[in-house]
Amino acid sequence: MCGIVGIVDAGGVSFPLYYALYALQHRGQESAGISTFEGTTLYTHKAQGLVAEVFNSQTLQDLRGNAGIGHVRYPTTGSKVPENVQPFNFRYRGLDLSIAHNGNLVNTVELREEYERRGQIFCTTTDTEIIGNIIADALRTSKSMEDAVLLCMRRLRGSYATVALLNNTVYAFRDPLGIKPLCIGKLDNGYIVASESVAIDALDGTFVRDVRPGELVRIDESGLTSVQVATANRRAYCIFEYIYFARADSVMDGTLVYDVRRRIGQKLYDARPIEADAVCPVPDSGIAYAAGYAKQSGIPFLEGLMKNRYMGRTFIMPTQQQRERAVRIKLNTVRGNLKDKRVVLIDDSIVRGTTSRRIVNMIRDAGAEEIHLRVGSPPIIAPCYLGVDMPTRTELIASGKEVEAVRRSVGATSLTYIPLEDLVEAIGCGERNLCTGCLTGCYPVEINGEKSCHCVVDYVAGTHQSDLSTFRAGKEET
Numbered sequence: 389m390c391g392i393v394g395i396v397d398a399g400g401v402s403f404p405l406y407y408a409l410y411a412l413q414h415r416g417q418e419s420a421g422i423s424t425f426e427g428t429t430l431y432t433h434k435a436q437g438l439v440a441e442v443f444n445s446q447t448l449q450d451l452r453g454n455a456g457i458g459h460v461r462y463p464t465t466g467s468k469v470p471e472n473v474q475p476f477n478f479r480y481r482g483l484d485l486s487i488a489h490n491g492n493l494v495n496t497v498e499l500r501e502e503y504e505r506r507g508q509i510f511c512t513t514t515d516t517e518i519i520g521n522i523i524a525d526a527l528r529t530s531k532s533m534e535d536a537v538l539l540c541m542r543r544l545r546g547s548y549a550t551v552a553l554l555n556n557t558v559y560a561f562r563d564p565l566g567i568k569p570l571c572i573g574k575l576d577n578g579y580i581v582a583s584e585s586v587a588i589d590a591l592d593g594t595f596v597r598d599v600r601p602g603e604l605v606r607i608d609e610s611g612l613t614s615v616q617v618a619t620a621n622r623r624a625y626c627i628f629e630y631i632y633f634a635r636a637d638s639v640m641d642g643t644l645v646y647d648v649r650r651r652i653g654q655k656l657y658d659a660r661p662i663e664a665d666a667v668c669p670v671p672d673s674g675i676a677y678a679a680g681y682a683k684q685s686g687i688p689f690l691e692g693l694m695k696n697r698y699m700g701r702t703f704i705m706p707t708q709q710q711r712e713r714a715v716r717i718k719l720n721t722v723r724g725n726l727k728d729k730r731v732v733l734i735d736d737s738i739v740r741g742t743t744s745r746r747i748v749n750m751i752r753d754a755g756a757e758e759i760h761l762r763v764g765s766p767p768i769i770a771p772c773y774l775g776v777d778m779p780t781r782t783e784l785i786a787s788g789k790e791v792e793a794v795r796r797s798v799g800a801t802s803l804t805y806i807p808l809e810d811l812v813e814a815i816g817c818g819e820r821n822l823c824t825g826c827l828t829g830c831y832p833v834e835i836n837g838e839k840s841c842h843c844v845v846d847y848v849a850g851t852h853q854s855d856l857s858t859f860r861a862g863k864e865e866t
């Protein structure tokens with residue numbers, strides 16, 4: 389679930405891109421990069437590390453220009469090596485293309501083989517390079533960006549919220565099912581597209597709307613226009629964005645994520661009411677759920693665990709050893725809030741069980757009498773192929789196990805997951821418009837060896853039209 393951003397702003401873009409990436413850091417902690425364009429030069433700075441480690445004021449000053457894109461990476465295809473750090477650049481006779489992607493393709497191998505047979509040399513092991521190659525190849529043969537993106541949408545299978553910088557124009561497109569989020573904001577002197585609305589907030593911008601599934605947005609110095617390249621008979625918003633990935637203060641496809649999580653917390657109590665002395669969240673992502681649970685149950689909200697504020701997310705770290713080490717440093721008990729108490733412990737999800745196994749033990753050691761674990765997602769039983777790094781069933785604690793077996797394995801007094809119907813109701817857009825692959829084993833795109841649900845996509849690319857509603861809204865702001 390990487391974070392992507394694209395900005396065109398008359399006041400220069402490198403610092404705004406940096407702050408936007410900072411706001412999206414929770415989506416990818418392995419590397420960060422920015423590309424900008426000025427005159428005839430494409431500037432790129434990227435490296436492994438957190439946003440604040442990769443950039444400093446000098447590197448940002450050197451990234452010149454009024455148009456640019458940025459990326460923070462959470463690897464899903466291709467390991468954590470320097471050559472896989474995005475954005476990727478493609479240059480051809482006065483044409484400078486830089487590209488950054490959030491999502492995961494499921495036909496990378498076929499496409500790569502096809503392009504290699506045609507003589508293409510790949511420099512990375514990511515799926516994103518395929519997207520760049522399809523676009524660069526189309527542009528090289530004098531096709532328009534609209535045609536190039538249409539070709540992508542016809543050829544790519546999987547999820548791809550993408551930003552591209554072509555000379556001094558920023559393009560952004562979202563796959564026809566809208567699996568990964570992408571939204572548009574208005575800045576004082578330009579526009580921004582970003583994975584989450586918190587990036588717009590960080591720049592004091594105004595949220596305009598989400599990029600529609602299958603839409604291609606174009607931003608240059610004269611404003612924002614868009615064209616609908618493809619439409620599908622359903623959407624497939626990633627359900628795990630609402631559960632875990634997105635920041636709670638983001639508005640995603642029309643819904644404030646905090647509200648979704650609070651509603652799930654309320655429903656978690658209703659699903660299995662119990663008596664207890666304290667509702668404790670597993671910070672950070674469990675907090676909104678626990679707020680909802682405490683309100684619904686009347687049981688006091690109490691912090692039984694404290695998070696070290698200098699630690700990032702553990703689930704998105706690349707190896708199990710790193711994840712385990714990080715959970716140890718990240719969370720500690722507030723003993724006085726736990727001793728002799730019946731505790732309801734609330735987390736958004738149990739995936740590999742790394743977090744819950746450890747904290748249930750810690751809470752018991754701190755003297756809690758009972759630990760009732762409540763989880764804001766149903767059991768994660770199937771791999772994700774579309775952007776979450778959980779590629780096999782064997783690593784998932786709940787796969788092929790009854791709830792009772794998971795409870796025993798984490799050591800809780802009781803364990804309840806939110807039922808899927810309640811989760812879907814809390815999100816509010818209907819199961820048909822969500823990708824629930826990790827919860828049901830049924831995916832919205834065809835994946836070898838897995839069940840898929842039927843989707844129909846129409847390709848409707850026409851002429852490039854001005855999106856008047858958006859454009860007017862933007863003009864009124866200025």
Ligand SMILES: O=P(O)(O)OC[C@H]1O[C@H](OP(=O)(O)OP(=O)(O)O)[C@H](O)[C@@H]1O
Nearest residue numbers: 672673701702703738739740741742743
């Ligand atoms: O069962 P696991 O494999 O441990 O994965 C699930 C846990 O990992 C995530 O927390 P993380 O520390 O990544 O981020 P957070 O601070 O946003 O909660 C998630 O919120 C759960 O707590």
Ligand SMILES: NC(=O)CC[C@H](N)C(=O)O
Nearest residue numbers: 389390463464465490491
């Ligand atoms: N998490 C993501 O969106 C990752 C993008 C791309 N698949 C990569 O691994 O670099």
Ligand SMILES: [Mg+2]
Nearest residue numbers: 670671672673
């Ligand atoms: Mg967590």
